[in-house]
Each structure stands twice: as structure tokens, then as C-alpha cells.
Amino acid sequence: MFSRAEFDRRIALARDAMASADVDLLLVDSGELLAWLTGYTVSETMYRAAFLPREGDAWFTLRALDEAPCREKSWIADVVGFADTEEAQAAVADSVRGHGFGKAQIGLDTNSYSMSAQTFMRLQELLPEATFVPMPGISDSLRWVKSxxxxxxxxxxxxxxxxxxxxxxxxxxxxxxxxxxxxxxxxxxxxxxxxxxxxxxxxxxxxxxxxxxxxxxxxxxxxxxxxxxxxxxxxxxxxxxxxxxxxxxxxxxxxxxxxxxxxxxxxxxxxxxxxxxxxxxxxxxxxxxxxxxxxxxxxxxxxxxxxxxxxxxxxxxxxxxxxxxxxxxxxxxxxxxxxxxxxxxxxxxxxxxxxxxxxxxxxxxxxxxxxxxxxxxxxxxxxxx
Missing domain, CATH: 3.90.230.10 (Creatinase/methionine aminopeptidase superfamily)
Known part of the structure; x- marks a missing residue:
């Protein structure tokens, strides 16, 4: 539905916000920001998230059943799927470490309806060397002005x-x-x-x-x-x-x-x-x-x-x-x-x-x-x- 130039504009806006917050990686989990930034969104039947580094390629971590539609809809080529038998938060944390961000400054929207207290505490437990930086409302504010x-x-x-x-x-x-x-x-x-x-x-x-x-x-x-x-x-x-x-x-x-x-x-x-x-x-x-x-x-x-x-x-x-x-x-x-x-x-x-x-x-x-x-x-x- 949208051009690659449009997504590049959105990526640039997100990275500007990341620079202001001094974070290395943006965790995206609200349905609206997922759709806006990646072109693909999915329900939270199991936890899922996309990640945008301040430099380098983005990736998406979600249920293996959702890999194919994600690849079809999104500009993101690096799609990491996990089996339903795995713990979703653990799979997400594994993907962060696997991409070299286990000790990074990770920005996240503390107002996101997908970032429950349990998910936040579990991610902190699974990524003890990472620093989580609150970016409350980023899922909404990035999208206020329409192209x-x-x-x-x-x-x-x-x-x-x-x-x-x-x-x-x-x-x-x-x-x-x-x-x-x-x-x-x-x-x-x-x-x-x-x-x-x-x-x-x-x-x-x-x-x-x-x-x-x-x-x-x-x-x-x-x-x-x-x-x-x-x-x-x-x-x-x-x-x-x-x-x-x-x-x-x-x-x-x-x-x-x-x-x-x-x-x-x-x-x-x-x-x-x-x-x-x-x-x-x-x-x-x-x-x-x-x-x-x-x-x-x-x-x-x-x-x-x-x-x-x-x-x-x-x-x-x-x-x-x-x-x-x-x-x-x-x-x-x-x-x-x-x-x-x-x-x-x-x-x-x-x-x-x-x-x-x-x-x-x-x-x-x-x-x-x-x-x-x-x-x-x-x-x-x-x-x-």
C-alpha cells in the first residue's frame, strides 16, 4: 500500500527519536507502530516484536506460523520465527542477543498495551546486561503527522x-x-x-x-x-x-x-x-x-x-x-x-x-x-x- 520511500521516511523519524533518547535499539510491539514502521501487524496471541537498530538492519521476531505473511507484507527481510512450544519472551530475548544487542540501550514504549508488567519484568530478567530506556508514547507520537x-x-x-x-x-x-x-x-x-x-x-x-x-x-x-x-x-x-x-x-x-x-x-x-x-x-x-x-x-x-x-x-x-x-x-x-x-x-x-x-x-x-x-x-x- 505504501512506497519504500514512505517507509524510509518513517524509519528516519524513528531513528531521530532514538537519537534523542540515546538508545541503540528500538523495540516495537504495539500493533499500530508495527504496521506503521514495518508494513505488517499481527495480533498478540503470543508476544512478538520488531526491532530497529540505530544503525544496521531491522528484524522481526514472531510465531513461525506468521513468518510467511510477515515476509509478504513487510520490507523487513530478517524474520525470526519461533515454535508455539517456545516461550515468546524468551525467543524475543534470544533474537536480541543473537543480533548482538544483549548489552545495548534498548528503547521501548512503556505506554504500549503490549508491554505488560509481566513482559517487561521477564525481558529484564532474560536480558540482564541490557539497559531498557522508557520512551512513553512513542508508538503514538511518531504517527501524529500524516504523510x-x-x-x-x-x-x-x-x-x-x-x-x-x-x-x-x-x-x-x-x-x-x-x-x-x-x-x-x-x-x-x-x-x-x-x-x-x-x-x-x-x-x-x-x-x-x-x-x-x-x-x-x-x-x-x-x-x-x-x-x-x-x-x-x-x-x-x-x-x-x-x-x-x-x-x-x-x-x-x-x-x-x-x-x-x-x-x-x-x-x-x-x-x-x-x-x-x-x-x-x-x-x-x-x-x-x-x-x-x-x-x-x-x-x-x-x-x-x-x-x-x-x-x-x-x-x-x-x-x-x-x-x-x-x-x-x-x-x-x-x-x-x-x-x-x-x-x-x-x-x-x-x-x-x-x-x-x-x-x-x-x-x-x-x-x-x-x-x-x-x-x-x-x-x-x-x-x-
Missing amino acids: EEEIAVLKQASAIADRAMLEVANQSRPGMTTRDAAAIASGVFLREGADTGEVGPVVKASGGHEFLHGVFKTEAIGEGDILHVELIPRVGNYGARLMRPIMVGEPSPALRAAAGKLITLQDSQIATMEPGVSAREVDAIMRQGALEAGLRPTYENVTAYTLGLYTRTPRTSDFSRVFLPTSDWVLEEGMVFHLYATAQGLGFSETVVVGKAGGVRLTESPRCILTTSFYKKKHGARCCA
């Missing part, structure tokens, strides 16, 4: 989200269930080239914003109900995200007004997303604006979080960079975020990349309450209420 090649893949995923959202809106009707809607989106995902048919929360909206993480269940949608649809297609493990409210019937003037306020605030956020701007400044536009407009009594959740690689990971969203009042870091060109806003049963979100002169939406669905009746009248035209 042109990465953004191109995110555009593909965003286009799939747009097509699926419009298809759900086109087919929405009284009596349809949330399961029916999810099946429509899932079918579009698979037909259009997404990695899987997994969709996000597809629920009947209720209350103010509590529906956002609603539990998926089979609910019938009736006249006047709002179907909340969040879509999370991935292409090559790169995930775009998109949220829209779909109404069976015509929205009331009050609901249209609330949607207009949310969208206006979000548009202002997007316009402000320039390099060098503080994340909390962008966050305040939505958070304070929604409160001042009376759209919500409180606003305690983040207004955006990082998008990019989503592999076999225990976390469904990447909160290594989020928009909050306490977010003192600044935006950089090429960062990509899921920007979202919810209030009064409505949810709008976009996949947005930080551009030179402001944010650029990668998702392009109409920014309004989608309605079934209007789409039918216009024969599927890309319009809404």
Missing part, C-alpha cells in the same frame, strides 16, 4: 463513509430497525473495499448526547425518530469516521435550528485548525459556543481525537491527542482528527486534516439532518433537510 500517502488512504476510507451514509439515508423508512441500517452500511463497506464490514454505533438517538456510546440493539425506527449513525470504515487499517443524524420524517424548526448552531460552531472549529494553533483554542469554539447557545447544560467530553491507524488493538479510539480545555499542545500540518459534536439528539462529525490555511474535511457528506423523504423525492440526490 501525503497516508492522507490519500484516509481519503479512500472517508469516501466509503460518505457513500455508506447516503445509502443508509436513502433506504431509511418507518419500521426499519437499527440492525437493518447497520447491515446497509456494512454492505457498502465490503463492496467498496473497506477492510471489514464493522460499523460504529447505529442507534436510536435519545436525550441530549447520551446516545453517542449507546449499546447496539435491535430497535425499530418510527416516524419522527432520529437514527444516529456513526461510520468507521478502514482501508489498509487507516480509519475515517463520520456521524450524521438521519430522521424518518421532517425535522421540526427547533431541531433544524439546533443542527444549524452545531454545524456553524463546528465549521468555525475546522476553519481555525491551522498549524501552530493551540488545540484548546479550537476546542473552546465548540465547548463554550454550545454552552452559550443553550445546546447542552454541560460539555465534559472531548471535541476531537486523533485518527489514523487502527489495528488489532484494545482501544477503539486514539486519545493520544484530544481537544480539551487542558490541551496545551499545538496543531501541526498533516495531523488528522475525528471532530465531533452532539446535542439534543443530534450528532455531527467529520474526518479533518490540518492544512496550511485551516482544516480540510476528508468526509464530504451533506452537513445537515439527513431525511428519508427528501432523498426519495430527489431520487437519491446528495441533499438533505
Whole structure:
């Protein structure tokens, strides 16, 4: 999916971080960093890791059963496989010694979900002459700024989200269930080239914003109900995200007004997303604006979080960079975020990349309450209420 020049760029970034931390060897074990740096990722059924020396060739140590796909997907030629009868951590440690790094300064991400306390203590026991240097968060921070090649893949995923959202809106009707809607989106995902048919929360909206993480269940949608649809297609493990409210019937003037306020605030956020701007400044536009407009009594959740690689990971969203009042870091060109806003049963979100002169939406669905009746009248035209 990516050129060798792209991987060389990533290797150079990783080695720059290694130089700053004064380490000889980088241990890579989080699923996302494995995919980003090597081109191959695999579940942690048994512990596995890739290693990047500050000088010299990288290698990958993993189950022998995974050797063939690793060789096929990765630029790494040195793939060390171990039998299922071996202890995974011991095999990894053996490969470190075998490559001449038994006494090295080894950098590792102490925030990696694969680096459990047990694995860390076992590696220390197996490599007593090595020095382990904490590099917390390196698995995320190396990937914050996306390249042109990465953004191109995110555009593909965003286009799939747009097509699926419009298809759900086109087919929405009284009596349809949330399961029916999810099946429509899932079918579009698979037909259009997404990695899987997994969709996000597809629920009947209720209350103010509590529906956002609603539990998926089979609910019938009736006249006047709002179907909340969040879509999370991935292409090559790169995930775009998109949220829209779909109404069976015509929205009331009050609901249209609330949607207009949310969208206006979000548009202002997007316009402000320039390099060098503080994340909390962008966050305040939505958070304070929604409160001042009376759209919500409180606003305690983040207004955006990082998008990019989503592999076999225990976390469904990447909160290594989020928009909050306490977010003192600044935006950089090429960062990509899921920007979202919810209030009064409505949810709008976009996949947005930080551009030179402001944010650029990668998702392009109409920014309004989608309605079934209007789409039918216009024969599927890309319009809404």
C-alpha cells in the first residue's frame, strides 16, 4: 500500500527519536507502530516484536506460523520465527542477543498495551546486561503527522463513509430497525473495499448526547425518530469516521435550528485548525459556543481525537491527542482528527486534516439532518433537510 520511500521516511523519524533518547535499539510491539514502521501487524496471541537498530538492519521476531505473511507484507527481510512450544519472551530475548544487542540501550514504549508488567519484568530478567530506556508514547507520537500517502488512504476510507451514509439515508423508512441500517452500511463497506464490514454505533438517538456510546440493539425506527449513525470504515487499517443524524420524517424548526448552531460552531472549529494553533483554542469554539447557545447544560467530553491507524488493538479510539480545555499542545500540518459534536439528539462529525490555511474535511457528506423523504423525492440526490 505504501512506497519504500514512505517507509524510509518513517524509519528516519524513528531513528531521530532514538537519537534523542540515546538508545541503540528500538523495540516495537504495539500493533499500530508495527504496521506503521514495518508494513505488517499481527495480533498478540503470543508476544512478538520488531526491532530497529540505530544503525544496521531491522528484524522481526514472531510465531513461525506468521513468518510467511510477515515476509509478504513487510520490507523487513530478517524474520525470526519461533515454535508455539517456545516461550515468546524468551525467543524475543534470544533474537536480541543473537543480533548482538544483549548489552545495548534498548528503547521501548512503556505506554504500549503490549508491554505488560509481566513482559517487561521477564525481558529484564532474560536480558540482564541490557539497559531498557522508557520512551512513553512513542508508538503514538511518531504517527501524529500524516504523510501525503497516508492522507490519500484516509481519503479512500472517508469516501466509503460518505457513500455508506447516503445509502443508509436513502433506504431509511418507518419500521426499519437499527440492525437493518447497520447491515446497509456494512454492505457498502465490503463492496467498496473497506477492510471489514464493522460499523460504529447505529442507534436510536435519545436525550441530549447520551446516545453517542449507546449499546447496539435491535430497535425499530418510527416516524419522527432520529437514527444516529456513526461510520468507521478502514482501508489498509487507516480509519475515517463520520456521524450524521438521519430522521424518518421532517425535522421540526427547533431541531433544524439546533443542527444549524452545531454545524456553524463546528465549521468555525475546522476553519481555525491551522498549524501552530493551540488545540484548546479550537476546542473552546465548540465547548463554550454550545454552552452559550443553550445546546447542552454541560460539555465534559472531548471535541476531537486523533485518527489514523487502527489495528488489532484494545482501544477503539486514539486519545493520544484530544481537544480539551487542558490541551496545551499545538496543531501541526498533516495531523488528522475525528471532530465531533452532539446535542439534543443530534450528532455531527467529520474526518479533518490540518492544512496550511485551516482544516480540510476528508468526509464530504451533506452537513445537515439527513431525511428519508427528501432523498426519495430527489431520487437519491446528495441533499438533505
